[in-house]
Amino acid sequence: MSAKKERVIPSEYIPEVGSHVETIDGQDYLITNDAMYTFYQRTKGEFSPFFLSMRDDKKLLGCKCSKCGLVRVPPFLTHCPDCNFAPTEMIEVEQVGVMNSTPPITYFATSLFQHMAPYGRGRVIFNGADTAMSVILYTTTGILVPGIITKGTEVKLIFKDNRIGEMTDVFCVPTTELTQEQVNKKGLQESEIDWESPVEPELPEVSDKDVADYNAALKEIKSIIEEMNANERARKDIAGWKRDILIKTMGGRFAISIDDGNIELEERELTSPDFVMVCENPRTLLDGLAYRGAITDSVINKKLWISKNMEFNTIFKLDRMARSVARSKKI
Amino acid sequence: MSKRVGIVGAGVTPFKGTWREKTYYELAQMATREAVKDAQVPIQDVDAAFYGIYNDIFERTAIPEHAIHGLLGMQNKFGIRITTGGATGAYTMSAAHAYLAAGRFKTALVLGVEKATDCFDFSSMSATPEVIKSIGWSGDSFFEQPIGWSASDSYAEVVLAYKDEHPEDLKPEITAQISAQLSQQVRDNVHAQRQFDQVTAEEVLNSRLVAYPFRELEICVYSEGAAALILAEEDTARAISKNTGNPVVWITGVGESNEHSFAGKNQKDMSRIMSDHDASHRAYGMAGIEDPTKSIQIVELHDAFVHQLEISMAEFGLAPLGNADSLIEENLMTPGGKYLVNPCGGLIYCGHAVGASNIMSAWSARNELIKRNLKTALLHGTGSTIAQYTACMILEHE
Numbered sequence: 001m002s003a004k005k006e007r008v009i010p011s012e013y014i015p016e017v018g019s020h021v022e023t024i025d026g027q028d029y030l031i032t033n034d035a036m037y038t039f040y041q042r043t044k045g046e047f048s049p050f051f052l053s054m055r056d057d058k059k060l061l062g063c064k065c066s067k068c069g070l071v072r073v074p075p076f077l078t079h080c081p082d083c084n085f086a087p088t089e090m091i092e093v094e095q096v097g098v099m100n101s102t103p104p105i106t107y108f109a110t111s112l113f114q115h116m117a118p119y120g121r122g123r124v125i126f127n128g129a130d131t132a133m134s135v136i137l138y139t140t141t142g143i144l145v146p147g148i149i150t151k152g153t154e155v156k157l158i159f160k161d162n163r164i165g166e167m168t169d170v171f172c173v174p175t176t177e178l179t180q181e182q183v184n185k186k187g188l189q190e191s192e193i194d195w196e197s198p199v200e201p202e203l204p205e206v207s208d209k210d211v212a213d214y215n216a217a218l219k220e221i222k223s224i225i226e227e228m229n230a231n232e233r234a235r236k237d238i239a240g241w242k243r244d245i246l247i248k249t250m251g252g253r254f255a256i257s258i259d260d261g262n263i264e265l266e267e268r269e270l271t272s273p274d275f276v277m278v279c280e281n282p283r284t285l286l287d288g289l290a291y292r293g294a295i296t297d298s299v300i301n302k303k304l305w306i307s308k309n310m311e312f313n314t315i316f317k318l319d320r321m322a323r324s325v326a327r328s329k330k331i
Numbered sequence: 332m333s334k335r336v337g338i339v340g341a342g343v344t345p346f347k348g349t350w351r352e353k354t355y356y357e358l359a360q361m362a363t364r365e366a367v368k369d370a371q372v373p374i375q376d377v378d379a380a381f382y383g384i385y386n387d388i389f390e391r392t393a394i395p396e397h398a399i400h401g402l403l404g405m406q407n408k409f410g411i412r413i414t415t416g417g418a419t420g421a422y423t424m425s426a427a428h429a430y431l432a433a434g435r436f437k438t439a440l441v442l443g444v445e446k447a448t449d450c451f452d453f454s455s456m457s458a459t460p461e462v463i464k465s466i467g468w469s470g471d472s473f474f475e476q477p478i479g480w481s482a483s484d485s486y487a488e489v490v491l492a493y494k495d496e497h498p499e500d501l502k503p504e505i506t507a508q509i510s511a512q513l514s515q516q517v518r519d520n521v522h523a524q525r526q527f528d529q530v531t532a533e534e535v536l537n538s539r540l541v542a543y544p545f546r547e548l549e550i551c552v553y554s555e556g557a558a559a560l561i562l563a564e565e566d567t568a569r570a571i572s573k574n575t576g577n578p579v580v581w582i583t584g585v586g587e588s589n590e591h592s593f594a595g596k597n598q599k600d601m602s603r604i605m606s607d608h609d610a611s612h613r614a615y616g617m618a619g620i621e622d623p624t625k626s627i628q629i630v631e632l633h634d635a636f637v638h639q640l641e642i643s644m645a646e647f648g649l650a651p652l653g654n655a656d657s658l659i660e661e662n663l664m665t666p667g668g669k670y671l672v673n674p675c676g677g678l679i680y681c682g683h684a685v686g687a688s689n690i691m692s693a694w695s696a697r698n699e700l701i702k703r704n705l706k707t708a709l710l711h712g713t714g715s716t717i718a719q720y721t722a723c724m725i726l727e728h729e
Contacts, residue, residue: 015453022351029351033453036391047473070597074474082597100594101601102495104487105543106479110464111454113479121479122488123594123601131595136478146543151495167477294539301540 008039013111044165049090050074051165058159058187060095060170062129063088073129095157095186096175097126102150103137107296107312118144118312124155124172136171142198143299143306149174156183161191198307201278203250214251217282218267224289224325225256225265233324235261243314246273249282258314263321275311279304291326294319333432337568337579338726340370340561341694346524346554346682348448349458355390355446355557359399362557362687363442370561371575377561378436379409383423383443385416385685385714388465390446405440415589416469417482417635419443420558420689421712421722425585427562428724437567443687444557462553470716471592482635483542483550485716490544490638492601497653503544505656506637507535510549510679512665513634517676520695524554524682549637554682558690580697584620584725586613592716599717604639606721607646607713614709615648618725623648629699629708630670631692634677639718643711644672647723674699688712693726700728 019032044051053059063075067086073093079085103122106113113119120137137155139148149155155172163169173193175183182188228234243258246269255266255273279285284303288295295315298304306315342365344358353361367374380403382396392398396412409430413423420443427439450461463481470480494501511532517523530548538547563571568579588609591598599605611623620626627649634640641655649670650658658664664672675681675695678688689712696708710724 013452013454024352027352031351034391036388044473072595076593101488101492104484104491106481106484107543108541109479110460110467110481111452112464112467116479119479121475121484125595129595131593131598134475134478134480134593151492167474293537297540300543 009037046078047074051169054159054169055163055165058189060093060126060157061090062093062126064091070131071129072131073126073133091128093126093128095126095188096183097124097129097155097157099123099149099151099153099155100125100132105144105146105300107300108316114313118309120144120149122149124157126157134167136168138171138173138309140173140177140193140195140198142200143309143312145300145302147302156188158193159187159189161189200276200307201305203248203278203280206250210251212251214249214282217286218252218254221282221286221289222265224286225263227325228263228289228321231321231325231328233328234321237317237320237324238263241314241317243274243311244270244272245275245277245314246270247277247279247282247285249278249285250280251282258317274308275314276307277304288319289322291322295322334434335565335568335581336428336431336562337565337581338560338693338697339563339568339571339575339577339579340366340368340372341559341697342366342369343522343558343687343691343694344556345522346556346684346687346691348524348552348554348682350446350555355395355444356399356402358446358555358557359442359444360403362444362559363403363440366440366559366561369575369577370571372438372561372571374404374440377405377408377438377440379427379430379438380405380411380440380442381423381427381430382410382412383414383419383441383686383690384412385414385419385445386447386465386469388468389450389685391449399442399444403440403442409436414686415714415720415722417633417683417685417714418689418712418720418722419686419714420692421633421710421724422587422720423686424560424562424582424690424693424710424724425587425722428582428585431562431564434564436564438561438563441560441562441690442557443559443684443690445684445686446555447553447685448555459553475716480716481542483545486636486639486718487542487545489601489604489718490636490642493603493642494544496602500653500655501638501641502656503536504532505659506549506641507532507546508659509637509640509664510535513673513677513680516674517680520675520681522556522691523676523680524552525676525680528680544638545636549679551635551678551683554684556682556684556687556691558684558687558694560690560693578701578728580700581727581729582724583727584614584616584618585723586610586615586617587722588613588720589715590717590719592719594717599719601717604642604646604713604718604721606719607643607711607723608648610721610723611647611709611711614723614725618727620707620725623709624669626707627709628671628705629674629696630672630711631675631696631708632673632677632711633689633692633713634673634679635683635713637679639713640672640677643713644670647709647711671699671703689722693724696726700726704728
């Protein structure tokens with residue numbers, strides 16, 4: 001069912017055969033590139049109806065104990081351990097539920113999950129179920145930050161357009177971000193949701209002082225960007241990366257363009273940026289670029305908003321550039 | 332009737348971010364050599380070996396203990412490996428205790444070893460992401476691994492659920508202060524990975540958020556190292572003690588609990604670490620402790636995350652559930668306070684060489700009981716997804 005052929009292990013993660021020597025206290029120690037790999041044809045066994053119904057029918061199944069009536073979603077078992085292993089039966093449950101507790105958000109994922117970070121992973125009790133199912137959580141409003149999804153938040157199960165029979169076939173978003181029609185629809189797909197209208201934070205009215213502060217901060221940001229552009233280590237941090245970013249602050253707007261190792265600041269509006277960054281005080285961005293606190297922290301702490309969740313990766317690259325410049329100065 | 336069991340020897344290797352100079356074979360032998368030297372017992376007189384090694388992927392072999400059994404001089408004797416996630420070390424001690432208490436053996440080697448940071452991510456050219464990824468294979472493989480389960484997000488789930496019920500507890504300034512205090516305590520631990528990494532509460536607060544709500548300086552660090560104990564049943568322990576002149580530290584209480592792996596009705600209550608509660612109270616019961624607030628003096632607690640340290644202390648009954656911040660605000664664990672918590676610096680500053688960590692904690696608790704002439708310590712190991720597993724022990728110094 002996968003739309004495109006993909007390798008189980010992407011080739012970029014596979015090292016070349018090789019070795020090197022590290023010398024510690026005058027003694028050489030050998031280190032060899034290696035891997036411990038095993039491939040599987042993984043049995044889904046009794047879970048097959050659950051995964052197949054998500055993949056093929058866009059349905060969510062659970063199992064109900066014939067004795068105590070407890071409904072477990074996902075259907076973990078065929079017999080209930082609470083009732084001396086009374087048999088369970090498969091039933092369909094609703095695709096709307098509530099968060100069992102406030103979910104954590106992973107911002108810095110390992111190579112396995114970088115493509116989906118930042119993501120929430122939380123437990124949802126779907127209507128009709130008694131137990132919670134772990135799901136990936138997203139928002140359509142921009143970057144996922146603490147506070148958007150908390151304990152008790154009502155969420156809707158969304159089916160990916162391309163499904164392969166894994167838990168990654170589905171994710172949840174808050175129902176408040178959907179129309180009533182979408183909330184009611186069974187088997188709602190990701191392509192039916194508007195991902196292109198993030199809710200941009202409003203900036204307050206500006207004073208002359210704000211404009212003066214903006215101009216002073218902008219001058220410093222310009223200087224740091226020039227420094228980054230001249231720093232080989234920082235340039236490597238954005239090798240192969242291309243982004244046009246529109247930055248909106250209380251005192252004014254400007255653009256940062258990243259293009260395969262080059263970074264430039266331009267005092268102009270972008271008509272079709274890759275993403276928008278909004279921060280009331282331009283010094284929030286300035287401090288991050290100057291390595292006085294991470295920009296990623298500012299995003300997580302809601303001092304700086306970005307319009308696209310996946311662009312957190314770009315923010316991380318900006319942090320790395322700041323660190324690279326700082327480290328170069330230390331040497 | 333079961334026999335009394337005590338610790339008569341202990342040894343620890345330095346905990347380091349990476350040991351390029353040693354394989355896990357040599358680390359295992361280093362700790363064992365130290366432990367038998369401390370007990371003044373030749374390895375030939377040790378009856379059985381209990382191995383605490385958490386993760387096959389770290390050691391890059393599926394039965395990591397088989398190669399070291401003979402290399403430690405234990406050939407043709409009983410040897411068993413325990414692996415229970417982060418609680419591996421504590422559970423390994425628990426298993427050894429059970430065999431000795433049952434009279435199967437007179438002496439036992441308890442050895443924990445881990446070599447984690449050979450795992451290496453070639454895309455970022457650093458070890459940490461691959462170590463985290465390797466631990467990620469510990470999550471439920473059908474429903475949770477594929478959607479990004481990690482040790483951090485799993486423990487964060489529990490902490491955030493606790494915060495749902497107690498929003499005023501676990502204040503950032505308190506967790507930061509605890510981390511700063513642990514960084515001071517580690518100064519005396521010559522084997523610690525971060526012995527000279529002292530930080531202020533402000534530095535903790537300013538450190539990077541790694542997985543909300545955990546900051547970089549509030550999370551244990553991955554280590555490589557080994558720790559070993561020699562345990563003995565009562566008569567043998569007394570004989571060894573007479574020989575060495577070191578007092579026996581008795582294991583007077585043991586308790587374990589593994590919760591449900593999934594949340595919801597009849598399953599895990601995410602806002603609690605019931606495994607900590609149940610295991611500690613079972614250990615109190617076995618040791619005859621009715622009020623732990625009156626008996627426990629030292630706590631060697633598995634602090635995977637500072638927030639979890641606070642919740643664990645509350646689950647042990649040593650602080651009110653919902654007001655764990657009283658550990659600092661009411662000076663329960665500040666220097667000179669009622670409880671000496673993680674004098675070794677804990678896993679956040681000494682380091683977390685998973686299978687060895689809780690055994691290192693036992694080494695520390697034993698040292699502190701003897702050095703400070705105190706009577707009772709609580710030892711703790713936590714592990715698996717959503718703080719599912721706990722093993723606790725009561726150590727007593729006559």
